[in-house]
Each structure stands twice: as structure tokens, then as C-alpha cells.
Amino acid sequence: MIYLDNSATTKPYSAVLETYTKVASRYFANPSSLHAFGQKVRELHEEARKQIAQLLGVRSDELIFTSGGTESNNLALKGIAHRYKNRGRHLITTQVEHPSIKEVMGELEKEGFTVTYLPVDEQGVIRVSDFEHALREDTILVSVMHVNNEVGSIQPIQEISNRLSKHQAFFHVDNIQGMGMCELDLNGIDLLSVSAHKLHGLRGTGLLYKKKGIELHSEMLGGGQEGGIRSGTENTAGAVAFAKALRLVLTEKENKLKDVLAIRDYLLQELSQIEGIHVHSKKACMAPHILCLSARGHRGEVLVHALEQKEIFVSTTSACSSKAKLASSTLKAMGVSDEEATGAIRISLGYENTDAEAEQFIVAFREVLEKINEVVK
């Protein structure tokens, strides 16, 4: 099997699974229980938070464990909007965010907030000048993803945070596709979402970084866990496994990022020689691991299923859009035609992919295209 769908989810590292099983089976007490067994689990939970904080270079009391990226994004947006609505009711985001941002922004609009959706250029990147024009005195939140999940474009996070340094608006970054693959300076970022299953951790575990001093309206009421912001009995085994996954993936980043880049460049080079292929991801501003392309005249889902016959797994832009069989909204925002946007596929690499797999992919992809072209003739 050749797995090239790492942006949908990654294979959990076996060490992460072992950690999870060990903690879940041995240290199953509730960390809020007063007895010594509960307190041992509390220690493990807080140790996991501390380790993640060290890896990210933040304070441990700035981290909130959640159930994943979707929850972190919901909490950041609703938590800020509902807490600071008296300061202003204007929010800024982009046209190419994940549904866990877009849908929440839509809900907030229904509640009376005004949202500016920044357009992107043909590379899938917002223009800082558009952002500057959109920023208003009553803007309270700016939410921009670091790495786009469909085409891999990288947004100008540093420039935005520089512009916001003297503004009241909080800056939230969805870093779910970037963590473990792309550098990001957290200075100047107020809130950051991370998801464990995108970095060889487990589903059902996520994080929201929230800079000290910022308050969030709690969207999950109950026992007051996670500093009163996110109630619910803590998933300590998940938190410890998350810390392990993050440590391992950041080590991989140090040692193997160059290999991922080499595979990406090889794929770009080979794909550019195949007639009718249009690569939408632009090297100048793309993440190392995401490549989005269309094959003229072919539907993305046909290509995905044809490749699957050869045990090669890619996706049609994003897992979410493929389920709904919708044209990629990111590609449409980039000005790509409807036909190409519906026909796109996404190849997303991880640290476990090899040169040999990339070569096999190219051979298989050429065969698939030839076969489909014959059927179409």
C-alpha cells in the first residue's frame, strides 16, 4: 500500500499507540478524584501539558486539551466572539478556511457579527493589503490558517501578526496542517489550533493554545476542567500520547523534512511532464507535503478510485469536500474553473513516504491516465 493522504489523517506511530494503551490501562483513574490514584493521573496529565508547552515554547497554563482541531477552532472563534462582543462585532477570516472555521463564522454572522472573508490570489494566498483594508476599529478577531489543507498554500502569518501588534483584535491561527511540517513563530499569535491525528497522534485529541491573559467564553459547560474552559473528564491517555506524537514528529521534522521536500520536488518535476496535468500548488508558497493537481477532462473521484485499485491512496482535495462531492472551495477561490476544481486530487506526504513510493506513484498515475484516456476516446 502507498499512503499519500496524510493531510486527511496520519498513521499513528506505534510508540504513540503503546503509550496510549499503557496509560489508559494502568492509569485509568479520574484525574479529578482526590485519592492518590486520581492524583497520579492528574500528574501525568499535567506532565503531558508541560512537555507539549516546552516543545511549542509556550507556558503550560496556555494550553487547553480538546477533542481535536474542529473543537479547537470552534472554541477559539466562539470563545473570543462571545467573550469580547462588547468591544466590537467585526471578524476577519479568509475564503479558504476549513469548514470548522467557515461554518462557525456563518453561525456568528447569524448572531449579528459581521465577517470579512479575504479573497486569495491564484496561488491560494491572501494579500496583506486586503487584510489591511479589511481591518476596522471594531475588529475583535482575525482567524487565518497557516497551511491550506487543500492546496498547501502558506498564508502570511508573520505579516498579519505584525499589523495586529497595536490593534485590539486577537489573532487565531489554524495550524492543523502546518504543525510538524512548517516553521511558525508563535510570537504575535494569540490562539493556535492543533490536532493530534494530523501528526501521527490519535483521533479525538487536540489542543488550543491561548496566550496568557486572554479570556474565552466557555462553550462546554460542566465540571470546570481545563481551567474552566473545556469541561469534561480529561483524556489523560490521549494527552500523554499527544505529547509523545508531537515530540516524535518534531524530531522527524529535524531529520527528515529534506526528504519530504525532495519527494515533493520529484513529484512536481514528473507531473509537469505529463500532458494535461495542471498542478495548482505553487512552489513559491507551498507547504512541503501537499500537492494539488487536476488532470484535464477527468473527475477527481475517478482518479482516486483508479489509483485505489493499485493500492495507492490519495484524495479529492479534502476529506470533507470529497464526502460532499463538492468542487474544492479553495480552488474556486483561486480562480480555477469549475471543471478543474471538481477534477482535482490531493497528494499529501508524510515522513514515512519513500522515494520508491513516489516513483511507483508516478508509474501508476501514468498508467491510470492512459487507461482512462482510452476509455474516454
Ligand SMILES: Cc1ncc(COP(=O)(O)O)c(C=O)c1O
Ligand atoms: C486546516 C484544518 N483545520 C481543521 C481541521 C479539523 O481537524 P480535526 O479533524 O482534528 O477535527 C482539519 C482537518 O482536516 C484541517 O485540515
